[in-house]
Amino acid sequence: MAEKRSKGGGRKKSGLFNRFWYDTWIAPTLAKRFDDVNAEIRYYEHHLAHAATSFYCSGFKKSSLLTIDGAGELNSTVMWEGGSDSIKKIREEGSNNSLGGFYEDVTYYLNLGWLGVGKTMGLAPYGKKSKDMAEKVGKHLDLSGQFFKRKIPALRSDILGFPPRKDTNILTRNYTNLAFAAQDALERAILKCVEYLVRQTNIKELGMSGGVALNCTTNSKIMESGLVNDMFIFPACNDGGVSVGSALECATQLGEKVDFKLEHIYYGPEFSNDEIESMLKRNKITYEKHGDIAGTVAELLAKGKIVGWFQGRMELGPRALGNRSILADPRKKETWSIVNKVKGREPWRPLAPSILDEAKEEYFENAMESPFMLFTFEVREEKRKEVPAIVHVDGTTRPQTLKKEANELYYRCIKEFGNITGVPLVLNTSFNVAQGPIVCSPVDAIKTFYSSSLDCLALGSFLLRKD
Numbered sequence: 242m243a244e245k246r247s248k249g250g251g252r253k254k255s256g257l258f259n260r261f262w263y264d265t266w267i268a269p270t271l272a273k274r275f276d277d278v279n280a281e282i283r284y285y286e287h288h289l290a291h292a293a294t295s296f297y298c299s300g301f302k303k304s305s306l307l308t309i310d311g312a313g314e315l316n317s318t319v320m321w322e323g324g325s326d327s328i329k330k331i332r333e334e335g336s337n338n339s340l341g342g343f344y345e346d347v348t349y350y351l352n353l354g355w356l357g358v359g360k361t362m363g364l365a366p367y368g369k370k371s372k373d374m375a376e377k378v379g380k381h382l383d384l385s386g387q388f389f390k391r392k393i394p395a396l397r398s399d400i401l402g403f404p405p406r407k408d409t410n411i412l413t414r415n416y417t418n419l420a421f422a423a424q425d426a427l428e429r430a431i432l433k434c435v436e437y438l439v440r441q442t443n444i445k446e447l448g449m450s451g452g453v454a455l456n457c458t459t460n461s462k463i464m465e466s467g468l469v470n471d472m473f474i475f476p477a478c479n480d481g482g483v484s485v486g487s488a489l490e491c492a493t494q495l496g497e498k499v500d501f502k503l504e505h506i507y508y509g510p511e512f513s514n515d516e517i518e519s520m521l522k523r524n525k526i527t528y529e530k531h532g533d534i535a536g537t538v539a540e541l542l543a544k545g546k547i548v549g550w551f552q553g554r555m556e557l558g559p560r561a562l563g564n565r566s567i568l569a570d571p572r573k574k575e576t577w578s579i580v581n582k583v584k585g586r587e588p589w590r591p592l593a594p595s596i597l598d599e600a601k602e603e604y605f606e607n608a609m610e611s612p613f614m615l616f617t618f619e620v621r622e623e624k625r626k627e628v629p630a631i632v633h634v635d636g637t638t639r640p641q642t643l644k645k646e647a648n649e650l651y652y653r654c655i656k657e658f659g660n661i662t663g664v665p666l667v668l669n670t671s672f673n674v675a676q677g678p679i680v681c682s683p684v685d686a687i688k689t690f691y692s693s694s695l696d697c698l699a700l701g702s703f704l705l706r707k708d
Contacts (some may be wrong), residue, residue, distance in 0.1 A: 244289050288410025288451070289314030289321075289328060289488030291478070295438055295448030296323035297489045299473035300502025304626045305442045306571035307434055309342035310451035311625055320438045323448065326500070331441055340430055341453045343382050349421040350396045351416055352406040361420050362456055363590050364636035367412055368421025377401050378422040382430065387437065389430040403708070412589060428459045435468050445470040447691055450478040450486070454615070455559065457639050461616045465607070476506045476613035477558035485557075505647045506562055506613065510681060518682050527685065529704045538699050539657035542570050542667060546696040547583055549672055551686040552650055554678075560614040561671035562641055563595055565686075566681050567695065569668040570658075574629035576668060585675030585692050591633040593642040596666035597655055604628070604666065605640065614641045629667050641669060 291308040309436035444552040553622035605618035659665035698705040
């Protein structure tokens with residue numbers, strides 16, 4: 242077992258706890274189970290692995306890098322510079338000063354559940370700017386200095402002036418204004434980090450990773466700020482992507498050239514039509530086979546059907562990008578509440594579209610490529626009544642912009658829907674129901690189909706109906 246020094250600063254004391262358990266329990270257990278394997282073990286910092294995904298997959302030759310999460314080992318916000326096949330650490334903040342931790346605390350106070358930070362982001366536009374609430378939040382996260390400082394480790398009701406939410410309506414003023422103020426504070430704190438980082442590196446190409454990089458509203462604020470020229474965020478920027486980052490960093494250290502621009506993220510499991518049909522026959526499930534499943538589904542969507550869409554390789558990361566998706570017609574506002582009900586989600590939560598890349602400027606202000614659903618854009622005023630189901634209360638949406646070469650089948654489905662309706666976008670949300678993971682296998686998809694109120698399921702070339 243070899244210990245290697247990372248380019249991000251070598252072996253760190255913060256990783257010793259994890260190293261202890263790996264060395265004393267995990268590695269010996271693996272050795273007993275696979276006694277013929279004599280592999281070299283290399284260790285990489287959690288945030289270095291995050292940084293590696295946002296640099297080596299960006300296509301940038303050099304880059305400023307910012308990794309932000311709740312905590313990784315003992316760090317929570319780390320600044321880096323990427324270049325010449327290496328990543329150099331510039332500054333780090335400990336987990337006791339965590340922006341991710343702050344946002345999680347707000348989420349718990351709002352009673353939006355474990356891993357509910359995305360809900361807090363979606364709730365924020367329902368609130369309004371309040372000087373009083375901003376001051377109260379500022380007592381928890383101080384932004385008066387060069388950076389930010391968490392002054393109080395958890396939200397306090399004696400400061401906020403109201404208790405944590407229990408069964409109270411989430412759309413009441415105190416809770417929506419708290420979400421608004423917390424989102425605003427997060428954005429301003431991250432902008433401080435970006436400004437400092439770019440000043441240190443003099444590089445205006447930015448890579449971001451870590452769970453906080455899933456906050457697409459903040460990502461858009463960074464692009465709008467003028468602090469950076471271009472930006473790349475690894476689509477699995479939460480902890481699910483650190484295995485990829487570790488592999489990329491290891492490959493780089495072993496002399497492999499791994500810098501490239503990630504064009505798509507369809508690298509998961511896939512199932513052939515033969516496998517799917519065999520399973521359907523074995524379980525005596527009634528189905529139709531279609532030579533043009535994309536066109537068939539486009540017609541169903543135009544008729545108002547809610548369709549489970551299961552095709553090709555599964556996406557990596559938390560966002561469904563057209564291979565494990567629930568699709569619907571965005572032209573009726575009630576589709577918003579219908580799809581949320583199908584999924585068992587809160588009715589106020591926003592839904593987003595997949596749009597043909599060439600149509601993005603027609604529908605969105607200041608549009609740019611967003612293939613991984615990691616930025617928000619303002620929907621053009623004249624288009625909001627055309628696609629109300631994907632317009633959030635503040636007039637924004639979080640689209641996936643889709644090129645034909647990235648996913649030809651899904652592109653054809655949206656294209657055909659556009660031919661039928663005149664609207665080159667569909668409502669797209671992840672194929673799962675409340676508290677459940679995105680479906681992976683045909684069995685997962687069928688179980689979710691029959692246990693939900695979905696109308697149809699497109700499973701490879703096969704269509705299942707309930708009517």
